Amino acid sequence: MEIILFSALLLSLVIPLLLLLRTRTSSNRRLPPGSLGFPVIGQSFSLLTALRTNTDHEWFEERIRKYGPISKLTLFGHPTVFLHGQAANKFIYTCDGNTLANKMPPSLSRILGKKIIVELNGEDHKRVRAAIVSFLRPEVLKTYVPKMDQETRNHLDVHWRGKREVQVMPVMKVLTFNVICSLVLGLEEGTIRDKLLSLFQEMTRGLLSVPINVPFTQFNRSLNASSRLKTIIMDLIRAKRSILEEQKASGHQDLITHLINAQNENPNLTSDDEIVDNVVGLMFGGYDATSSLIKQDGIVRNKAPGESLTWDDLTNMKYSWRVATEVLRLNPPFFGSFRKAIKDIEYNGYIIPKGWQVMWVSSMTHMDGNIFSDPSRFDPTRFEQQTTKPPYSFVAFGGGVRVCPGGEFAKMETLTMIHYLVTRFTWKLSLKENSFGRDPMPVFNQGLPVLVSPRKHYHSMT
């Protein structure tokens, strides 16, 4: 009797265990290669370190050399499938939202907000995207040129004029932030804007930190900064709404006014919380990504330290968006992105299990010698025949239904700034070593110092 009971007990324990092992091994066979590493943490620290020291490219290359274009690992608490290559880019950008959903790593979504567009899916994404895109359309953008121009000139007056050496990097970041404040928030110079800038900078410092929310961690300070930043923006929305109600004006000067007007027509369009989170999102996209483009223009790469920059340089180089595009190819502000598998997905003979994170390094195709010959050479002419480039190979702005809607905005801002910089000043690079890291966008560790002197005809810019 006892023996029967014992064997029954043993069987009841062993059978599920055997079944578990069987399902494990059978699904394992179809999982991509690679080790999941230490539970929860996995390879997170190693990747974060690579991102901070700007060796992420080498990190990705090493991984691809070891396992090929598809592999598995653990990042930020989630089992993750890593993807690389033009085919992978195409697969991600053409996948529908019922297969792959947008999901940022927790450190990013907790700091930036749950209602930010890059966290939204399906109908919510469509609705918020439509609101943002209507503000970033070229026809509307044209009307911002005078404001952008004014901001740039004020900025040069304050930060560049009368100085001998300027740290281009931090100063450019301030300018792109001011342009965003002016166009998105309708907020002119002053103490509120300065306050927003310092909170914003504190907030972004934690985006690549380990998400542990206890006092004295960067993550805790960033969460604090984020909630104070959002309180100020919420107050701005309320103030603007009451002004609009009194005046019954239907101005479309800034994004907030634009969205409040849209709310009046259809209250379901965007909630105030959504406006706040997406304003922060636009600050992030418009500030970090764009400023990293401006400071890394091709001029810097082609010049020896101490050599002057002239307008001729630019015209000889036929400075245009093509140059900027080549800059973005070599130094994409976003190395790739994250999604989440909504169901089991078959890809290239492997299974991406439901619930797993997907991380793809879209911009690694920029360095593929089969697509871009001699890929590390700076050569804007490679974009002259755009049509010869295979689709989903140049992806600095992403692709598909989530392609960056801010490209034209970034273009306008960059060209305005470059125009004033080269027509009003001569530059000399005083950089000793061209070293940069990430915070989380590429930054020059020494702030990219340049010696500036105003041109003769530069009397007053205002």
Ligand code: HEM
């Ligand atoms: C050089 C500058 C910029 C670059 C390289 C860039 C790049 C990107 C990329 C790669 C994505 C897609 C991410 C993904 O698929 O997960 C994206 C999305 C986005 N970008 Fe940009 N961006 C830039 C400037 C801007 C600016 C100036 C704005 C707004 C003023 C902006 C607003 C957005 C928004 C709202 C999204 C989310 C779109 C969606 O999820 O539907 N970006 N950007």
Ligand SMILES: *[C@@H]1O[C@H](CO)[C@@H](O)[C@H](O)[C@H]1NC(C)=O
């Ligand atoms: C942020 O930190 C300050 C000072 O450390 C504190 O007074 C404030 O209550 C915090 N705010 C939030 C929203 O946590």
Ligand SMILES: *[C@@H]1O[C@H](CO)[C@@H](O)[C@H](O)[C@H]1NC(C)=O
């Ligand atoms: C910072 O950490 C403390 C302790 O865990 C917590 O009470 C506080 O809310 C955190 N701050 C934020 C802004 O989350």
Ligand SMILES: *[C@@H]1O[C@H](CO)[C@@H](O)[C@H](O)[C@H]1NC(C)=O
């Ligand atoms: C707004 O949403 C409510 C509830 O979901 C719905 O009853 C109403 O018809 C919607 N209004 C508009 C204008 O779409």
